[in-house]
Amino acid sequence: MTARLEAQIAFLREADKLKTVLRASRLIDGSRRENSAEHSWHIMLYALVLADQAGPEVRIDRVLRMLLLHDLVEIDAGDAPIHGQVDHAAMAAKEQAAADRLFALLPGDQAEAFRALWDEFEAAKTPDAVFAKSIDRLQTPVANLVNGGGTWTDYQVTLDQLDDRIGIPVRRGAPDVWRWLRPHLAAFFKTAGASDRQADM
Amino acid sequence: MTARLEAQIAFLREADKLKTVLRASRLIDGSRRENSAEHSWHIMLYALVLADQAGPEVRIDRVLRMLLLHDLVEIDAGDAPIHGQVDHAAMAAKEQAAADRLFALLPGDQAEAFRALWDEFEAAKTPDAVFAKSIDRLQTPVANLVNGGGTWTDYQVTLDQLDDRIGIPVRRGAPDVWRWLRPHLAAFFKTAGASDRQADM
Numbered sequence: 001m002t003a004r005l006e007a008q009i010a011f012l013r014e015a016d017k018l019k020t021v022l023r024a025s026r027l028i029d030g031s032r033r034e035n036s037a038e039h040s041w042h043i044m045l046y047a048l049v050l051a052d053q054a055g056p057e058v059r060i061d062r063v064l065r066m067l068l069l070h071d072l073v074e075i076d077a078g079d080a081p082i083h084g085q086v087d088h089a090a091m092a093a094k095e096q097a098a099a100d101r102l103f104a105l106l107p108g109d110q111a112e113a114f115r116a117l118w119d120e121f122e123a124a125k126t127p128d129a130v131f132a133k134s135i136d137r138l139q140t141p142v143a144n145l146v147n148g149g150g151t152w153t154d155y156q157v158t159l160d161q162l163d164d165r166i167g168i169p170v171r172r173g174a175p176d177v178w179r180w181l182r183p184h185l186a187a188f189f190k191t192a193g194a195s196d197r198q199a200d201m
Numbered sequence: 202m203t204a205r206l207e208a209q210i211a212f213l214r215e216a217d218k219l220k221t222v223l224r225a226s227r228l229i230d231g232s233r234r235e236n237s238a239e240h241s242w243h244i245m246l247y248a249l250v251l252a253d254q255a256g257p258e259v260r261i262d263r264v265l266r267m268l269l270l271h272d273l274v275e276i277d278a279g280d281a282p283i284h285g286q287v288d289h290a291a292m293a294a295k296e297q298a299a300a301d302r303l304f305a306l307l308p309g310d311q312a313e314a315f316r317a318l319w320d321e322f323e324a325a326k327t328p329d330a331v332f333a334k335s336i337d338r339l340q341t342p343v344a345n346l347v348n349g350g351g352t353w354t355d356y357q358v359t360l361d362q363l364d365d366r367i368g369i370p371v372r373r374g375a376p377d378v379w380r381w382l383r384p385h386l387a388a389f390f391k392t393a394g395a396s397d398r399q400a401d402m
Binding site for chain 1: 203218219221249250254262344
């Protein structure tokens with residue numbers, strides 16, 4: 001029992017490091033970049049609040065568990081900004097190695113269960129994983145809309161790119177949310193485009 | 202449908218502020234104080250990993266939901282350090298007012314469900330709430346043991362005070378975890394006491 005608990009605590013101590021992994025996105029108040037631990041908390045709240053957007057086959061408690069674990073691999077692999085230049089094959093390999101190391105800190109039965117849940121999220125095929133992935137893509141756009149563009153400005157992102165990188169996964173898991181979000185994005189980019197032209201004059 | 206979604210998103214935007222509420226506790230690496238959003242994420246991970254420490258009547262998914270919501274009131278009320286001088290009646294009133302304001306941002310059915318869950322956590326009477334409360338008390342001691350004392354040093358806390366403030370709630374919800382933790386605390390305070398005496402020489 002003690003050996004099991006010691007292993008569990010060692011894993012929980014290691015997880016503390018997720019609080020030092022910085023994402024490209026900023027807090028809504030613009031004061032600083034967001035870390036992956038607080039982001040994970042926030043998207044779990046998104047998932048719970050927007051649970052009525054999920055299809056009837058989605059089990060929201062499994063989605064919450066997935067989102068709780070989904071970014072742990074960033075402790076070793078770091079965060080890959082969605083709008084950045086990323087070598088996706090190299091990143092996937094790093095994340096696999098991180099999952100191997102981190103989940104192995106746990107007792108065997110939990111290592112296996114957590115790893116299976118993370119693999120399911122990554123594969124994005126089951127209804128739970130599809131919904132979890134759509135929710136994961138939602139928080140930064142909602143913040144960017146009110147903090148002056150955030151990562152869209154930093155990475156000079158276009159509306160077409162958002163349709164691809166945000167629209168496809170969000171529409172897959174939470175189509176009504178995308179129907180709501182898309183006009184807000186269009187309005188933002190229209191205004192941003194107008195002020196760019198003004199700045200050029 | 203759109204009005205419902207707008208209300209949900211307004212609540213989720215407001216929740217972003219929990220990332221700016223600082224607790225007394227520090228990250229394990231000692232680099233900075235922890236905020237209440239990343240703390241919430243971390244104790245949800247504690248709850249999931251230590252679920253086998255809960256009694257058979259505990260429903261871990263309800264515990265996770267409680268912990269997801271438990272600190273939201275700090276957006277208005279701030280964090281009350283467990284070892285600090287706090288006017289508990291004034292703090293409780295502030296937290297009630299915060300709960301009134303924050304949960305009311307949500308659509309009626311969700312406002313009611315979330316508030317009921319938070320009230321249940323605060324009352325600490327049901328098996329789910331008792332386990333959630335015990336887990337909430339666990340993360341900072343585990344961090345303090347490896348970061349040189351942390352809040353214990355800041356607030357000049359004694360082992361007797363920890364038996365009271367940590368021991369009672371942890372023993373209530375997760376007795377085997379307390380049986381494991383207590384000797385570590387005793388050893389830490391014995392060493393800390395020895396080095397205090399040395400510093401006095």
